[in-house]
Amino acid sequence: MKYHQKSRYTDANVSFTIGKIQVSPGKEQLSCSDKSIAVQSMSIRLLCYMARRKKALVTRDDLRKHVWQNEETADHTISQHIYRLRQTLKTLDDNRQYIHTVTGSAGNGYRLLADSREIKQTRAKPAVFFARAWAFCLSLSNHNRAGYFFAFLSVMLLGLAGYGYYFSAASITQVTYLQGRERNAAISPDGKTLAYSYQSPQSPFWTIYLQSMTADQPALAITRAPMPGGAMPDGTMPDETMPDETIPDETRKPEQTNRHGPFVFDNYPAFAPDGKSLSFLRYHRDVQAFYSVDIDPLSIKFKQETKLLDVNFYDVHAKLKWLDDESFIFNSKVARKAPYKLYRFNTGSGTKTQLTSPPLGGAGDKVHELSPDKKHIAIIRSKKDGQYLYLYSLLQQKLDEIAFISKDQRYGISWLDNKRIVFLNQQGYLTTYALDDKKFSTYNQLKNPGFSPVKIPDTDAVLVQQEWSLRENGANIVSTSNPRVAASTGFTPVIPSASYSRLPLWTGNDSLVYSVVNADKSHDLMRYRQQVSVPLMHFKSYQSWPPRLSWRPDSDEVLVNINQSCFLVNLITTQSRQLCPDEISPALSSWSLDGQWLYFSLPKNGEWPLMRMHVSGATLEPVGLDHVEIAKEGPDGNLYYRRKNSLDIYRFNHTDKASSLLIERNYKLGFATNNDFHITAAGIYFTDLKNRNSGLYFYDFLADTRHKVMTRPSYFESFSISGDEKQFYFSQPKNRDSHISILR
Template sequence: PVTPLLKITPVTSLAGTEDQAAFSPDGNQIAFVWNGEKEDNSDIYVKQIGAERPLRLTSNPGPDTDPSWSPDGRYIAFLRQSAEDGGVFLVPSLGGAERKLADAFPYRPVVIGNTLSYSPDGKLLAAPDKSSQQQPFSIFSISIEGGEKTKLTAPPTGFLGDFFPAFSPDQKTLAFVRSVSIAAADIYLLPLAGGESRRLTFDNTSIRGLSWTSDGKEIVFASRRGGSTYNLWKISITDATCERLTTNERDVYSPTISRQGNRLSYTQSMMDGNIWRFALHSAKSQENSPLKLISSTQEDNGPQYSPDGKKIVFASRRSGSFEIWVSDSDGSNARQITNSGGPLTGTPRWSPDGRQIVFDSWLEGNAAIYVIAADGSKPRRLTYDADEDVTPSWSRDGRWIYFGCTRSGSMQIWKVPVEGGPTVQVTKQGGFEGFESADGKYFYYAKGRAMPGIWRVPVAGGEETLVLDQHRGGLWRYWAVTSKGIYFATAEIPSHPIVEYYSFEDNKISLVARLDKPLFKTDPGLAVSPDGQLLLVVQMDESGSDIVMAENFR
């Protein structure tokens, strides 16, 4: 059932991105994250509901996120994501000197939603943390008085980890989200007096934040259950009955409920990604100016030219769920070739002969690799293990499919024969997504989110070596290998990324294009035509988010 949410009012409508609202104890103010008028850095702000200008509380060059209000209203806890001086901090809610509470692992996956929670008695703060890159994130409680940490949860090895902790109003239960990967997660409940955590949802889909109702009987959460769009749902903690609260066409997430229980606030996305074409070496002046090639009011991503250069495969949410589409090289005659109807589907890649397309999908619960004919016929599942198999690509001879997988306990590159059969491990020191070189001798790959660099390993086996350390972890899926080099995107200023080219011949890096729109942090977004003349880049033509509120939430 859908319960209509009455009277939605805007809380913030600033330029850029506002997210992660947290109510003050009296429910009349919110703390939130905003990336500022220049859209260049995330900081913590406080705003009276109904007033216009927010008060800025932090101004560190590192991103400050995840505000959580102390129950007495005097302090706001937040997370600073910085390798140098990062950690969990407290700042007075009226402004003033910060106090560092504890260290925190500096590199975070792109999880969206509030990940800090003050306990109702004001003595503890729950936060996700870990001590090494290889470990999954666990939930820790941090003493407000002394900063001591106590580990509360222990997710299985190979999982992304546990996020979005939230103390129940009576402080007897901790709700949290256990993520196998960014796209596969469920809600768990941990009794704080002792005992095992209990799984509440069995959706195995992406979640972006949760909040308890004031009576402690239900949880409101943002999820992709039932489609590719994040909407808000309300679930009973006793019998797990679930009802849908929003029916938005664009994502809503980061729900938070006031202590009084009558106000529900959440973030409303305005994101629209389209595929643009840039000329690389063209003498034709009309092709030199960037062209919006493939666009819709929803997200389009993951483009790749067919081997003959006549077609483009891409993923799009234009039909209501992420599906694989194929168009002509000029963007015309786009047609849908998959029908997943909700589960996340993406990363399409052409076979070397142009007859088949490989992609990843959460069609049957966990992520697996699928192959389909280029005309949409004969879809088949290629991998069947219980782990997350993602980001496929073809060997140059068309006999193998490479993919990223956690089956060894950490994310590594594996390969499987295209007809199915035993899998072979390719990397040992980490690997997420990659491509064979044009001559089929090397496999080039990125290690994953927040892990800079492009690496290579001989296809025949051998040493894993760093090729390019300028490729930053933030835009980890914006790169492409050609016979002569690597195109990749970087963004020292998020709103003004650049595309660069690394030449195999002289190991030099040159500027290819300056972009005036931000890029996505989770989706593949760069491709080069087979003749090396054209570049495809996925840009966020509309970006940002606002915070809205339902006044009469029950």
């Protein structure tokens, strides 16, 4: 088969194999033995084209012309897709190489090393049948063609009518329209009122909104953010004289700053059985609790909220589901690495009863939902090796494991009725489980219709949300000139938002290192230079956010903190080596200016002393500072650091060994980072939230003053600066809008 001939591999209904792996273009899925992985359509197109070419050399120009169909496609874009495709193939079959990179006098490009074979179909599918029938009609003589043609037309119209009914039954209609992000929907028992958590583009905080599903009324905010992100529920704007939001060190709870930075929200709404009150989780800096507010579903009005139950500091994903008028089921955990457990709480007596005991090592019972008749709880339990479906009988007080359903987290589960559960499976399809016959079936054929399904009572419709997290929207890396030393240029994209790219780090020689968080929560560490991105490391992590990075000065090495250790990655050879001993796992670290010492703090009797370790890993010694989060060495030889559970920046004088407060900061957003401030000879660049604006600031050593440099492009607090201080690099979300839809 010559590559320019029409190939069956371009048919979405034709599956084929390459080596041991089955390629299903129609499903956008790769399979091997009992493993299946959903892939991007571009990966399928790549494999289809390379399968057509057999084992011939495929150049990048070939791929631009036949796969991307765009001559402007950059080399690094092709390289990244090939790299990810290789990783996927390796996950399914790690015993052989499938794609080989070819270099030399014969040409540069890629070659598929495995044989490809079409999988014979037992019967033609409708699209294939129509095409073949039409070709048959065209092949007939004029005398016979008319009769066959009308027969074919009748069959085709009947088929299309059936398909039209199917597709109309699997349509998606958007139902929320606020500018910003909307998720975690709840529906009232009568199906007429919708509640959800909402974040305005101008605010980092989440509030609860209510809207009618039947009347043409505007959505109404029924809770308010602790800091302004728009009008309050009464329609007024917040008081501009709001006091300083910084929390004194002595009042902070453990790891409040470095663990749960952005988690200031009202979230996870749930209607009471009578539909006349709405409960939700409030996670603010001074309170973590379930609250309830009385509402009037007819007029969409509400009254003063009341506290139901305090939860633990680590319960950022705690959810409640009402069992009856006085009791509810909720999940909670007692420590950061402890699993979520299910409890029953009675509001009248104040008694709490534990229902489940998940094993250590996973997130536990993070997702749960009560059946309409309140007899069962459907649970998605997160273990070390993936997600499992469980069923808890409230009558028998018995927990049963049903099945392994997904390797990665797919949030959300709902009940279609008292006997059927619906959830999103590993491949991205809504799947049902029937309690009676204990069988799984596909709810419909729409792939990735949305996350967190919620059944609308007395209908066949399901609510879904567009995003699981902001990662679904993508993020790019942008650069801008430093207004202190050069004319402003505005924010220019450096890394496009085809993926979730975070944490740009300038590493000398006009290069950047950044992290890509994939849909399955795996990570790719990439180096960008001269408009080309090269993969450095691919790894799985128990964390869903990007790893911390720090460049070793005057070297070709970058340090990455992952999986309870730290590794040095060579930017040229892409080889990595473990630097930190197994018993040492620093969360944040930084290098001395000469690149010979690594600074980090370690837990020791709650004191968190600052240590430094030689680049050889042979020497580990204390510096003489306690309660340190992250410390950086300045050109003057002094150390500049954040205290544990503090946002402020201190200076440690290396001569007299004394510390002094240098910069007071307001509430910081985002996860802990080692790149929210940078030391230069003249001062310190740092991020802050001042007067409700997210900005980049500069502290001048000589003048002992601070001033705003620019507004940041996002609430991501990590940033980087070039060696000549002329360029800043930030992460920027691609799109902050996401909505809730009805799937029928």
